[in-house]
Amino acid sequence: MKFIDITEFGAPEVLFTNTTPPPHPGDNEVQIRVIAAGVNRPDVVQRQGLYPAPAGASPILGLEVAGEIIALGDKVDSWSIGDHVCALTNGGGYAEQVCAPASQCMPIPKNLSFVEAAALPETFFTVWSNVFDRCGLKQGETLLVHGGSSGIGTTAIQMAKALGASVFTTAGSETKCDACLELGADLAINYHESDFVDVIKExxxxxxxxxxxxxxGGEYISKNLKVAAMDGRIVNIAYLQGPVVKTNFLPIMLKRLTLTGSTLRPQTEQQKAAIAKNLKEKVWPLIESGAIKPVIAKTFQLEEAASAHQLMESNQHIGKIVLKVSDE
Structure with a gap:
């Protein structure tokens, strides 16, 4: 099968197309013919040598795919050969075939294409796990999403609004702010022009x-403490401006704040299965109704993975970047 290989860490140009024998599913896995694969920030960091694959995971880039099941592990009875699924993988998505735990697969919503479905798993798992499981966002509460035009941001805005929250967001241009408002954000703040702390407090x-x-992260860590409400919850999922800062922790005590964080990839299969169950029950119906829709910035062919990573690093996109791997 074709896949995107890397023999040294570095810039996007280190990515190249190679061939390798296809993987075989373990007892609790399915083998998927990949039609489309999502591109995510962790892929970029792994390519740079800063985010190694966990032990036992495929070293091939790619954390989410959509495609057709072509083989079942011996203990899999929840899926059938020929089923169309999108899946959160443990690696290996930038390839014509990949194996994924059966519990991390979900049916493709009826109204979505394979490309759109490939943009769902990584961001939807991440948003649900952090915003709803860890931070317990409830109907009638307010959510602030930094980077609202990113794949994570566009997902969080729509999911929170559909489930009854008010949403504020930050973005780096008026075009990106307008896109966030169109997705349902109640307020979008251009961080080049305004201090989000002042705007939100007003x-x-x-x-x-x-x-x-x-x-x-970076300077936003201190600002988040200032803008959080009483009993507020703050979750960090990345530190694009760095994780080391000098800050005043007094607001955590005075406002009874919860400061937390997580990464998705190292979590257990059981933890990811629980997230998948919640998504299928509470979010998939909203996708099928049209209340939530993945935002696709651009689609590239598998062989153009380097160009896809260049776009990701430019921060000029709005929504998800997807690789087209095979014909439907």
Whole structure:
């Protein structure tokens, strides 16, 4: 099978097309003919040598795919050969075939293409796990999403709005802010022009926000403490501006804040299966109704993975970047 290989860490140009024998499913896995694969920030960091694959995982890049099941592990009875699925993989998505735990596969929503479905698993698992499981966002509360035009951001805005929350977001241009508003954000702040702390405090009459989803870090860490409401919850899922800062922790005590964080890939199969169950029950119906729809920035052929990574690193895209791997 064809796959995207890497023999040294570095810039996007280190990615190249190679061939290798296809994988074989373990007892609890399915083998998928990949039609489309999502591109995510962890892929970029792995390519740079800063995010090694966990022990036992495929070293091939790619954490989410959509395609057709072509083989079943001996203990799999929840899927059939020929089923169309999207899956959160443990690696290996940038390839014509991949194996994934059966419990991390989900049916493709009836109204979505394979390309759209490939944009679901990594971001939807991440948003659900952090915003709803870890931080317990409830109907009627407020969510602040940093990087609202990213794949994570566009997912979080739509999911939170569909489940009854108000959503504030930050983005780096008026075009990106407009896109966030079109997706349902109640307020989008261009961080090049305004301080989000001042804008949100004014918009909430000083109350602040209940939940903050932050992938920026750096100076945002201190600002998040300032803008969080009483009993607020802050979750970090990345540190694009760095994880080391000097800050005043007094607001955590005075406002009874919860400061947490997580990564998705190292979590157990059982933990990911629980997230998948919640998504199928509570979010998939919203996708099928049209209330939530993946936002696709651009699609590349598998052989153009380097160009896809260049676009990801440019931060000029709105939504998800997807690789087209095989014909439907």
């Amino acid at each position: 918009a909430t009459a000083g109350k602040g926000v209940d939940v903050i989803l932050d992938m920026v």
